[in-house]
Amino acid sequence: MIHLILLSGGSGTRLWPLSNSSRSKQFLKVLRDSQGNHVSMVQRVFSQIRSVNADLDVTIATCADQEFSIRSQVEGDYALVLEPERRDTAPAIMLACTHLAMEQGADAGDTVIVMPIDSYADQAYYDGVVGLDDAVQSGFADLVLLGVEPTYPSVKYGYIVPGDTEGSPRRVVRFTEKPDGEDAKALIAQGALWNCGVFAFRLGYLTAISDGYLKSGSFDEFRSRYAELPKNSFDYEVVEKASSIGVVPYSGTWKDLGTWNTLTEEMTDRAAGRVVVDGATCSNVHVINETGLPMVVAGLSDAVVVATHDGILACGKEASASIKGLVGSVAETRPMYERRRWGEYRVLDSSAYPGGAKSLTKELVIASGRQISYQRHSYRSEVWTVVAGEGEVVLDGLVRQVRAGCVVNIEVGHMHAVRAMSSDLHIIEVQHGDVLTEEDIERFGDFWK
Numbered sequence: 001m002i003h004l005i006l007l008s009g010g011s012g013t014r015l016w017p018l019s020n021s022s023r024s025k026q027f028l029k030v031l032r033d034s035q036g037n038h039v040s041m042v043q044r045v046f047s048q049i050r051s052v053n054a055d056l057d058v059t060i061a062t063c064a065d066q067e068f069s070i071r072s073q074v075e076g077d078y079a080l081v082l083e084p085e086r087r088d089t090a091p092a093i094m095l096a097c098t099h100l101a102m103e104q105g106a107d108a109g110d111t112v113i114v115m116p117i118d119s120y121a122d123q124a125y126y127d128g129v130v131g132l133d134d135a136v137q138s139g140f141a142d143l144v145l146l147g148v149e150p151t152y153p154s155v156k157y158g159y160i161v162p163g164d165t166e167g168s169p170r171r172v173v174r175f176t177e178k179p180d181g182e183d184a185k186a187l188i189a190q191g192a193l194w195n196c197g198v199f200a201f202r203l204g205y206l207t208a209i210s211d212g213y214l215k216s217g218s219f220d221e222f223r224s225r226y227a228e229l230p231k232n233s234f235d236y237e238v239v240e241k242a243s244s245i246g247v248v249p250y251s252g253t254w255k256d257l258g259t260w261n262t263l264t265e266e267m268t269d270r271a272a273g274r275v276v277v278d279g280a281t282c283s284n285v286h287v288i289n290e291t292g293l294p295m296v297v298a299g300l301s302d303a304v305v306v307a308t309h310d311g312i313l314a315c316g317k318e319a320s321a322s323i324k325g326l327v328g329s330v331a332e333t334r335p336m337y338e339r340r341r342w343g344e345y346r347v348l349d350s351s352a353y354p355g356g357a358k359s360l361t362k363e364l365v366i367a368s369g370r371q372i373s374y375q376r377h378s379y380r381s382e383v384w385t386v387v388a389g390e391g392e393v394v395l396d397g398l399v400r401q402v403r404a405g406c407v408v409n410i411e412v413g414h415m416h417a418v419r420a421m422s423s424d425l426h427i428i429e430v431q432h433g434d435v436l437t438e439e440d441i442e443r444f445g446d447f448w449k
Helices: 041-049 064-073 089-102 123-127 129-137 181-189 203-213 219-224 260-266 318-322 324-330
Strands: 002-007 056-063 079-083 111-116 143-148 159-162 170-176 193-202 245-250 271-273 275-277 283-289 295-297 301-308 311-316 337-340 343-352 358-366 380-388 390-395 398-403 407-410 416-420 425-433
Touching (some): 002 089, 002 129, 041 064, 041 123, 056 089, 079 089, 089 203, 089 219, 111 203, 123 129, 129 193, 129 245, 143 159, 260 301, 260 318, 271 275, 295 301, 311 318, 318 324, 390 407, 416 425
Parallel strands (some): 002 056, 002 111, 056 079, 271 283, 275 295
Antiparallel strands (some): 111 193, 159 193, 170 245, 301 311, 358 425, 380 407, 380 425, 390 398, 390 416
């Protein structure tokens, strides 16, 4: 059996405003499958993994913020390992391998292959896990990478330099991280390969390394002491310190769809939402409008225009790879729209007043039959006004029926929850206090079982 660990992380700020801390790029349904259905990067990857002719045991390593998105998009059997905090890829892989060893009963001699969950590649890329397994089990090297044969001298990727240019697998002699254009050309001439972040090894190899940082008697103990692990990438913390490294070359399509420039190359639809694009004056333009407001785009070339509740982007495609710093200086620190296990919410207004008081207005949509957790807040009060649907509200243990027109006052520290009955329940929520953050929630599970 091959144990496949898929890493799901990152917020995709280079795809702002469509992607943010609560809606990562890998979950955006902007691609299409062979039947023409909209799918996300994650769904596309899982479809390809299920087509691999091998016995694969899949584990997804991610953060708690992405649990709902993964469970709602990925069906079938897989293990989910949640980081207690984000600490980069080295500790995430160590945590997942500890789970394999201590919770899933994997053998120390089994092959583990780590891959990003959002790569855009041909089926042959995923079929390559069989060759990686063969290389590991043959004892060719302690650590075996997958290297992509470059199609151009990219300055965005790291390069793997093998000792020879023929055969598979090959010995690795060194790495070069994001060279300039001339150095990239020279590396390609030497037979260097792009580093696509795929690593293969025996489980015991990695758990021995983990023990050097954190030795524990159980997975729960390991997870509780997660902050003791180095906050570093797997490349820097493990790969560059390894003495026995091999690489299996891959020749075929592989892309990191992490910028609007690369993502739009694979998008079938050039416009989505309430938008009119002037075909006579626009060329190579992609437009996404999630606001519901009318949008007109004219006179643009090689550009992307995106409008969501989190913001508006109008950008040349080539420049889209460099917007991260600009987004950081202007974007709100909290998402304005978010899907949750119980439904969704949208921020309608945010205001600050003299003396430090603040208010935040949301529209909550609790899906039929769903409920928000029984909870309380330490810094804010809330007023709920029901505008559509019927449901039940519990306040400090007392349950009451609510429908359109009902108002519920929730003071600081009071326990509360709500559930929708036979249809979606729409609530306008007004928060008031000095601190208005999503973190100001203490949850006590579901009130209604």
